[in-house]
Amino acid sequence: MITLNVNGKPRSVDAEPDTPLLWVLREDLKMTGTKFGCGMALCGACTVHLDGQAVRSCQTPVSSVGAKKVTTIEGIGASRTGKAVQAAWLALDVPQCGYCQSGQIMSACSLLARNKAPSDADIDEAMSGNICRCGTYNEIRAAIKDAASTLTKGA
Amino acid sequence: MDALASSTRRGFLKTGGGAVAALTVGFALPVATGRALAAAPAAFAPNAWLRITPDNRVTVLCGSSEMGQGVLTAIPMLLAEELDADWSTVRVEQAPVDQAFANPMFGMQATGGSTTVRAHWEPLRKAGAAAREMLVAAAAARWKVGADTCRTEAGHVIHAGGRKASYGSLVAAASTLPVPEAPVLKAPKDFRLLGKPTKRLDTPGKLDGSAKYGIDVQLPGLLVAVMARAPQPGAKPVKVDDAKAKAVKGVRQVITLPQGVAVLASGYWAAKKGRDALAIDWDLGPAADLSSAKVSALLDEGAAKADAVALSAGDVAAVPAGATTLSARYEAPYLAHACMEPMNCTAWVRGQGEDATVEIWAGTQSQGPVQGILSQVAQATPAKVKVNTMMLGGGFGRRFAPDFTIDATLLSKISGQPVKLVYTREDDMAAGFYRPASVTRFAGALDAQGRATMLRADVGSPSIMAASGFMKIPDNGVDSFAMEGIADHPYDIGHQRLAYGRSEPGPQVWFWRSVGHSQNIFFIESFIDEMAAAAKADPFEFRRALLTKQPRYKAVLEAAAQKAGWGQPLPAGVSRGIAVAQSFGSYVAEVAEVSLGSDGRPRVHRVVAAVDCGMTVNPAIIERQIEGAIVYGLSAALYGRISFKDGRVEQSNFHDYPVLRMNEMPRVEVHILPSTEKPGGIGEPGTPPIAPAVANAIYAATGKRLRTLPFDTEALKKA
Numbered sequence: 111m112i113t114l115n116v117n118g119k120p121r122s123v124d125a126e127p128d129t130p131l132l133w134v135l136r137e138d139l140k141m142t143g144t145k146f147g148c149g150m151a152l153c154g155a156c157t158v159h160l161d162g163q164a165v166r167s168c169q170t171p172v173s174s175v176g177a178k179k180v181t182t183i184e185g186i187g188a189s190r191t192g193k194a195v196q197a198a199w200l201a202l203d204v205p206q207c208g209y210c211q212s213g214q215i216m217s218a219c220s221l222l223a224r225n226k227a228p229s230d231a232d233i234d235e236a237m238s239g240n241i242c243r244c245g246t247y248n249e250i251r252a253a254i255k256d257a258a259s260t261l262t263k264g265a
Numbered sequence: 266m267d268a269l270a271s272s273t274r275r276g277f278l279k280t281g282g283g284a285v286a287a288l289t290v291g292f293a294l295p296v297a298t299g300r301a302l303a304a305a306p307a308a309f310a311p312n313a314w315l316r317i318t319p320d321n322r323v324t325v326l327c328g329s330s331e332m333g334q335g336v337l338t339a340i341p342m343l344l345a346e347e348l349d350a351d352w353s354t355v356r357v358e359q360a361p362v363d364q365a366f367a368n369p370m371f372g373m374q375a376t377g378g379s380t381t382v383r384a385h386w387e388p389l390r391k392a393g394a395a396a397r398e399m400l401v402a403a404a405a406a407r408w409k410v411g412a413d414t415c416r417t418e419a420g421h422v423i424h425a426g427g428r429k430a431s432y433g434s435l436v437a438a439a440s441t442l443p444v445p446e447a448p449v450l451k452a453p454k455d456f457r458l459l460g461k462p463t464k465r466l467d468t469p470g471k472l473d474g475s476a477k478y479g480i481d482v483q484l485p486g487l488l489v490a491v492m493a494r495a496p497q498p499g500a501k502p503v504k505v506d507d508a509k510a511k512a513v514k515g516v517r518q519v520i521t522l523p524q525g526v527a528v529l530a531s532g533y534w535a536a537k538k539g540r541d542a543l544a545i546d547w548d549l550g551p552a553a554d555l556s557s558a559k560v561s562a563l564l565d566e567g568a569a570k571a572d573a574v575a576l577s578a579g580d581v582a583a584v585p586a587g588a589t590t591l592s593a594r595y596e597a598p599y600l601a602h603a604c605m606e607p608m609n610c611t612a613w614v615r616g617q618g619e620d621a622t623v624e625i626w627a628g629t630q631s632q633g634p635v636q637g638i639l640s641q642v643a644q645a646t647p648a649k650v651k652v653n654t655m656m657l658g659g660g661f662g663r664r665f666a667p668d669f670t671i672d673a674t675l676l677s678k679i680s681g682q683p684v685k686l687v688y689t690r691e692d693d694m695a696a697g698f699y700r701p702a703s704v705t706r707f708a709g710a711l712d713a714q715g716r717a718t719m720l721r722a723d724v725g726s727p728s729i730m731a732a733s734g735f736m737k738i739p740d741n742g743v744d745s746f747a748m749e750g751i752a753d754h755p756y757d758i759g760h761q762r763l764a765y766g767r768s769e770p771g772p773q774v775w776f777w778r779s780v781g782h783s784q785n786i787f788f789i790e791s792f793i794d795e796m797a798a799a800a801k802a803d804p805f806e807f808r809r810a811l812l813t814k815q816p817r818y819k820a821v822l823e824a825a826a827q828k829a830g831w832g833q834p835l836p837a838g839v840s841r842g843i844a845v846a847q848s849f850g851s852y853v854a855e856v857a858e859v860s861l862g863s864d865g866r867p868r869v870h871r872v873v874a875a876v877d878c879g880m881t882v883n884p885a886i887i888e889r890q891i892e893g894a895i896v897y898g899l900s901a902a903l904y905g906r907i908s909f910k911d912g913r914v915e916q917s918n919f920h921d922y923p924v925l926r927m928n929e930m931p932r933v934e935v936h937i938l939p940s941t942e943k944p945g946g947i948g949e950p951g952t953p954p955i956a957p958a959v960a961n962a963i964y965a966a967t968g969k970r971l972r973t974l975p976f977d978t979e980a981l982k983k984a
Contacts, residue, residue: 126514129534137489137532142481143474145658146533147605148690152919155605183474196472203464203885206333206893208471209478209605209658234928241919243605243659244333245896247930249889 112172116141117185127173132156134172135182143183143212147241154240157213157220158182164220166239183212191219191261198257206244214240218254227258309436311399311444312392313365314344321420321433323348323355328366329385330376330630331359332660333893334948335886337467339382340389342882346458347393347451350432351420357466362632362652374633377665377776379849379946382882386944387450394448396439403438404430453880453941462885467656479628479655482611482685488517490676490686491536492527493543494696496913498773499550502526509542519543520679524668525692527676533687540689549912552771557908560770561596564704567725567768568594573742575752579760581721584710588718591799592708593792597784597974599907600700600777603922606658607693610673613683614643621645623674628657630665634735638667642674661897662776666698694922695914699907700777701727701747702770703784707792710760715800717811719760722751722789725768729781732774742767746776750785750846750953755818756793756811772909778897779949782848786953787902787960787974790844794961795970804961805831805843817877818845820938821854824875828936829856839870842961844954849946851878853891855954857931859962865982867963869899869931874951876935879942887947888935894951895933900924902956904975 111122116139123138130149135141135158144167147155151166158167159181186192195218198204205211214237221228221236228236233251242250309317316324325341341357344350360366366374370384397417404422405412407430414425420432453459470476495501507519510528515535520527528539584590610627623643629635632652640647657664673686688696703726710719728744730736738744743752743765752763777783797807805826812819822845826832831841838860845854858871874891881887904923908915916922960971969981 126534129532133532133534136481140483141474142477142483145478145605146480146607146687148918149537150690150918150920153605187473199472200468203468203889205465205468205471206335206889207331207605207657207659208333208467208476209656211471212474215472237927239926241605241924241926243603243661243897243900243924245893245925245930246889247896247925247927248892248933250927251930 114172114175114180115177116180117182117188118179123172125172127171129172130168131158131170131172131175131180132167135167141182141184145209145212147210153210154213154217155210157216157240159216159220162220162223164217183216186216186219189219191222194257194260195219195222195253198253198260202249202253202256204246204249204253206246210240210242214242214250218250218257222254222258222261226262228254307436309396309439311396313360313363314389314392315348315396317396317432317436319433319436321351321354321431323350323420323432325355325357326360326366327357328360328374329368329381330628330632330654330657330660330664331467332376332628332630332657332664334381334890335465335883336376336381338463338465338886339882340385341466342458342463343382343385343389344393346456347390348397349417349419352458352463354420359654362636367633375631375665376660377630377662379948379950382944383850383946390450391448394450395445398445398448399439399442400432400435402442403435407438460881460884463883465886476656478606478658479611479626480606480609480658480687482626482655484611484613484683487611487683487685488529488531488680489533489536490527490529490673490684491533491540491689492525492672492686492692493540493545494525494688494692496547496695497549497552497555497771498697499552501548501550502545503548504546506544509544510539513539513542518680520676522672522675524672527672527686529676529680529682529684537689553912555771555909555912557598557910560702560909561704563768563770564596564702564725567766568704568706568723569725569766571723571725571764571766573765573767574762575743575748575765576761576763581708581719581760581762583760584719585712587713589711589799590708591795592706593795593972595705595707595788595791595972597703597787598905599702599772600901600905601694601907601916601922602659602661602663602698602777603694603919603924604659604661604663607688607690608663608669609685609687610670611683611685612670612673612677614674614678621649623650624653625651625670625674626653626655627670628655628660628664629670630657630660630662631667635667635670639670639674642671643678661778662780663698665776668698691917694917697773698775699772700783701729701774703747705751705785705788707788709792709796711796711800715802717756717758717796720756720758721761722763723766724748724751724764725766727769727774728767729774729776746781748785749781750848751789754789755815755847756808757814758811778894779848779952782846782953783898783901784974786844786846787956790846790954790957791960791970791972794842794957794964798964808843808845817852818847821845821852821875821877824936824938825854825856825873828875828934829873831856840962840966842958842963842965844957844961846950846953848950848953851876851945851947851950853950853954855895855958857955857958857962859959859966861963861966861981865978865980866903867959867976867981868929869959871932871934872955872958873934874936875938876950877938877940877942878945878947878950879940880944881937882944884937887937890947891935891951892933894949895955896925896930898952898955899959902959902974902976906975
């Protein structure tokens with residue numbers, strides 16, 4: 111058995127050590143908000159946080175997680191940053207098909223947690239690992255700035 | 266003309282079905298149960314789409330598939346407008362499969378061809394208007410007043426004398442009344458909801474992981490299947506060594522089908538490891554030596570023999586002395602859709618013979634046809650095939666194909682277990698259903714005044730109609746998809762011959778966002794630009810002069826140019842290009858501002874689009890669809906290419922099939938022109954003009970004409 115801390119709760123799973131965290135979340139823990147897109151850390155759909163850091167869960171063996179805190183799209187709304195980002199995404203109606211948006215939101219939250227006022231270049235750097243085939247990039251950029259302003263105002 | 270709509274209607278209704286290897290069975294009619302689908306206890310449900318409950322909740326059932334284009338918002342808006350519902354009380358549910366939800370333009374329950382709003386514009390409004398008249402009649406009867414003394418607003422019937430009743434309070438009485446057959450529709454000037462930017466109803470679930478896509482389906486005892494798919498249509502696994510696959514912990518079964526070898530396991534990871542451990546000898550069949558060079562040669566042969574004439578006027582051979590002539594060859598490659606959500610389907614086949622039932626959960630664009638197809642696959646009656654339409658993680662035409670639902674159903678039938686089949690990204694990309702590759706040879710002539718007098722186009726391309734399994738190439742030999750955008754170009758040119766030569770290199774071709782327009786508008790809008798250059802004319806003015814009889818084309822062209830500041834100075838190194846197209850009943854012109862990177866890659870800074878899509882339902886969604894369609898087209902123009910070597914596809918994932926990312930995203934401005942015309946489609950028409958607009962901008966800056974897709978960055982490096 112492998113013990114994980116997911117969204118603040120201890121969870122035990124019986125998984126092969128090389129199983130990517132993505133599939134443990136989706137299949138063992140039935141948390142399907144984290145998406146499978148490419149399996150090669152090329153598209154960002156599977157982005158989760160390990161101790162607040164954005165990682166691609168499709169390339170993260172479950173055995174490598176250890177005691178690090180896993181945060182997923184299902185739990186990100188519990189943080190102040192997550193709440194602000196989700197609110198901005200809702201206000202700007204960012205998603206189209208929506209499939210990549212869990213990963214986009216997780217990457218955006220990780221950016222805003224370390225950079226309160228990201229520039230366009232900062233956003234490009236932090237978000238260019240996340241593909242959106244519907245082409246919502248401009249709305250994502252606007253929503254990140256919107257969330258940043260909410261977070262700064264409230265600080 | 267909408268080839269998809271007209272042809273599918275014809276084809277589907279004939280219980281179509283030229284079998285295609287990759288499809289294995291033809292499309293068939295779904296069942297009409299005649300059930301009152303929206304009915305719930307104590308609800309007012311005068312038709313399949315609507316349910317009003319005593320708590321004043323209005324529920325609209327949407328029979329179309331949501332793939333980001335906004336049907337889960339547009340369909341309820343159409344009905345709510347005429348119902349005069351309180352929009353804040355309106356919710357939407359995905360409808361089951363039933364002929365009641367058939368898309369009127371297809372005659373089948375399916376989503377594609379940018380048809381949802383166009384097809385439902387009238388029936389959904391009528392459904393709302395009929396319900397409204399019944400609620401008014403119920404209130405009038407209760408108050409013993411004339412119906413004509415009552416009006417409706419925000420979910421209430423209001424009497425001139427001041428009495429007011431909520432729709433919820435009228436549910437029981439209205440349910441006893443006859444449904445009016447010819448309800449009166451509002452004049453568009455009286456719309457309260459249609460034409461106003463409106464928030465999407467499906468956003469909240471897409472922000473917290475709760476929205477359910479096909480891949481998210483969970484069932485007790487579910488097995489996950491990963492399938493090594495045939496690398497070519499017609500390819501067969503001739504020898505399968507599955508010993509190593511079966512040794513992977515969690516693997517339960519290996520099933521060989523004609524179209525691939527599937528590993529069934531307790532979860533995706535075990536199934537994937539099992540799939541990777543398979544040793545398969547494939548018989549690639551006739552396409553064993555297929556290469557991209559051979560594809561090009563075959564397409565050239567098609568263009569050279571182009572004898573299926575879509576349009577002929579005047580005499581293209583009679584070029585007067587003193588005319589300037591020019592000719593050019595254009596080529597576009599096969600393209601994958603690369604939806605974010607890899608193809609998948611969960612299927613559960615239970616029982617045998619007459620007792621057999623099938624249930625599937627899938628993000629599908631063709632739930633109606635799929636019901637009929639799977640009844641054949643599982644040998645069950647159509648009424649016993651239940652299709653649950655899930656959210657689609659991108660569609661773009663790919664999910665109109667039934668292949669993944671067929672495979673999943675076969676695997677469940679053979680294994681006797683519920684099976685979720687998930688294609689790996691690599692199998693998804695390599696396994697066909699591509700936008701057709703195409704070659705077009707143009708010839709043109711200009712008179713001494715620089716006006717276009719002759720245009721000839723010879724198109725060599727495979728036929729989607731033939732490949733679809735449910736359509737037939739018409740007697741004149743013209744595949745409408747191969748010619749759309751060229752055959753119906755708007756330019757006033759006296760002598761023309763626009764012809765098609767079918768060429769079939771082998772890979773399975775399919776519908777891809779904007780279909781034939783995706784390559785043909787690049788071809789023709791680039792060649793028109795070449796004619797403008799030959800005439801030493803401004804590309805905008807040259808087009809404008811040829812569009813005097815085409816007011817809608819001309820209006821979007823002028824609007825895009827004006828909003829983009831056509832002719833105004835630009836920063837050093839930045840140039841503009843323009844293109845215009847009509848597709849799916851909507852007119853779009855785009856101006857791209859582009860510079861060339863030192864790596865030879867065009868960098869698009871800004872795109873200005875002008876759109877005439879007739880009357881609008883939700884301008885907020887229209888803007889986003891145009892913007893997204895531009896991104897989709899730009900990805901293809903900059904990077905998109907499925908190529909072949911030794912019979913196999915060379916691309917496998919996003920590293921060798923790149924798509925546009927955040928750091929390459931241009932600013933996009935969308936200007937919607939006011940219109941009283943009937944609605945046009947909106948999911949696709951933004952895609953066609955972007956590639957030529959960018960290519961024409963590169964020409965303006967460098968004098969280098971880009972005639973192949975994706976853009977040749979090596980050549981541009983030297984520009």
